[in-house]
Amino acid sequence: MAEKYRVRFAPSPTGSLHIGGAHTALFNWLFARRTGGTFVLRIEDTDRERSTKEYEQSIIDGMRWMGLDWDEGPDKGGSFGPYRQSERMDLYRKYADRLLSEGKAYEKEGALFFRIEPGKHIHFHDEVYGDIDVESENASVNQDGTIKDIVIMKRDGMPTYNYAVVIDDFTMGINMVIRGEDHVINTPKQLLIYDALGFERPAFAHLPMILGKDKKKLSKRQGATSVFEYSDMGYLPDGVFNFLALLGWSPRSGQEIFSREEAVELFDIKNVTRKPAVFDIEKLNHINQEQMKRMDPYVLLDAIRPFWKQMGLPVEKFSDEYLASSLKVLGGRGQTTIQAAEYSDYFLDFSKVTERYDGKDIKDELRPKLKKIYGELLNAWGDGSFEHLHNAAQEIFTANESSMKEAATPMRWALTGRKVSPGVFEVAGQLGREETKKRLEYYGLV
């Protein structure tokens, strides 16, 4: 069989993990896991001005949040380290010296330049974009179109991106480069360096860009950038993962909602699209909701708990069992964990109900009738299950010449303070007889 693939995600720590980076990391991860290859994390911190350890950590945290893990990296080592470019200076100097001594590079104004020979055809096959051909004189040009030799070592002694990436990918044994489409234009420059050094070229697969609503490349200026901002907005890692996987790719089967494990099973780089994809928050909402529905209630509980706390709800007063079953009663309502937290607030705190509902719309002439009905219902509580309550209510309502519509609506308002909710009897059963009674009493309905 062919050798194992080694792929890498190589962010520069000049900001948190943003959507574009997360997308690239995700596809590298899927490819590595699908092919049984190795996923390397390399930190490209050659920009001394803007790189920070905090951002590096933030990127690592962001990847972990998404559920991505890697096999080699600055935090866990590996046999191809070090994994930070700032720690690989000797390598960059060594190969630069070789280029210098062979006359393929020269020094000027304190920087090292790689000489571009015109008249060379550069060809490579991209796993996604197919065959790409560029003439060497077009690979690196000034604004006026003249050839511009490539800077490989900056005046501050640090290597440039296009040079370091070649040295690192080669010395780290990377044989499949999966990165954003904004790099296809850089590939010919890098190939010139691969060839000059006699390095074996890796395979390339470029991923379509993710565009904002304005059809422009997502930038920091446009709304949320860090994956953590999506976390703050109530999106689940599984939702973001699933959504991002569907940008520029879809499984042959057409399945749209899947777990990480299923995605690995389904993944095939051959199905990656070439067209830039617009980031559509509505679709994210839907996928996030579907992921919440699939999730174990206890796991979902952990995701929702912080938002309940943020809303000032007395979460600690309740058992996990009660909280988790409340979410089960909620039944998939809400697209984000924030919404789910809001839509379920009445399970934790009656004052949320009284804040938004004053009961003034209940007609006085109806009260005696409702009191009688609800009193009977409380007496016929039984095991408090939906089936039992529902059946009991039906009997009681008809016996009192009332209807579901007439009698259940005020009860819903009294229990939840909302026009819409899960079935009233499910809510009542979940709240329990005492709490239900208390709420009905508050509104003078029992």
Place this chain on the structure above:
RNA sequence: GGUCCUAUCGUCCAGAGGCCCAGGACACCGCCCUUUCAAGGCGGCGACGCGAGUUCGAAUCUCGCUAGGACCGCCA
């Protein structure tokens, strides 16, 4: 301006010459269920950018046009 890339519903994707007067998903609209819907079920609206070719036959191949994107830093 130059180079490279792309071009199917508003958006994300199917479609690798006949199975497509184009299929799914989101959104939107309508209907049903129901005590309510933000849950569930059913249905509708809606696209192959344009023009030439090749072919018995093109969304699929070729060319041109147009449009969009990316890149042109001693940033990565």
